[in-house]
Amino acid sequence: MNNTSRDIASHNRVNKDAAEDDLFSVTPRHPDSRLEADWLFLYQKLPPDQWFGADYAYKTSGWIKVHTNIRKRQRILLQISTAYQSGDFDWAEYRSQMLKRVSMHILKLHQHHGVEDAGFFPEFIAMHPKLAPAFEVLGRDHERLDALLDELQAKNDQLARSEVEDKALAEQLHQTLMDASKLLSQHLTDEEDIVIPILGLRQG
Template sequence: MTASTQHVKSQDALLPRHPDTRLEADWLFLYETLPPTKWFNAEYVYKTSGWLNIHADIRKRQHILTQISDAYQSGDIDWAQYRSQILPRINQYVFKLHQHHSIEDNSYFPAFIRMYPPLKTGFEILDRDHVRLDGLLHELQALNGQLAKSEGENKVLSEQLHKTLINVSNLLSQHLSDEEDLVIPILGLN
């Protein structure tokens, strides 16, 4: 293969969907076989839709929390509305994420590594994300606990909570995209 042929071939390779992916090109051999454009094709959807739907729900919950926080920060809702809307949603959000990550860490990821040992380093990145997310979720839950106990308006607390939500959202966005790029092709092709 000539250098110009290699250059054309590398240009034609699929790129991960997240611009800041941590995935190596070598790990995307399944992704190239089953790219995102095929994830919902009739041939694969019964295998891929469950995981994708869970991630869509996580993204939706994250978006709603950020919207509520943004609305309070910009003065579109008052303190009472902010508290009543965000308090129960944070608890449910944290619970759902911990539940999802626990299943991945204890069941799916080890099985996927056994199936595809070359992807081990990619799954180790996802595991480290889970550890970082656990820390952020713990912080989010602690702030939510303070919010539940607060008697009066506390702008400093709401700003800390907002910042933590943004940090979770940024990490989660990258994590979910990287995870899907590794996991969805495995699910669809097996």
């Protein structure tokens, strides 16, 4: 090999390394993601900028829409609670807005977790056994979320009985909502990074 061919060979090697680095630099979207690099082989094939492409949207958009609605309900509850904490809502307004929404949110979330735990997750693990540890993380999130939802329901029941203003209760409710929002945001985003590529890339 002469010097020129050696230069070209070395140049190609550098380019190939750069391309491989690029491939492995695909990172999960949530800043505190728990997803490990080994679990991202489908995410690399179908990254988020392609989820709504014509070939995939009909398979992926249903799941994303459910998550969008969950995020929206969670955001509205936090907005109502923040409005009370900052003095924009009085006790009566705060109570009426919260009471009618919390139970529905909890019910929908329990239903969603139930369908995932009993149906979708086992089906996805059977399709991709390598992803079993990722679904363990997501399943444990459901348990932690369910505990927070139980806490939220108990405080909401207390709110239903509290016609006289109870600032301490509202403060506890606000904290529970913030804890749930934090975990929910991490959970939904990690789940989408794993599940949406499975849905988009599966046949049929």
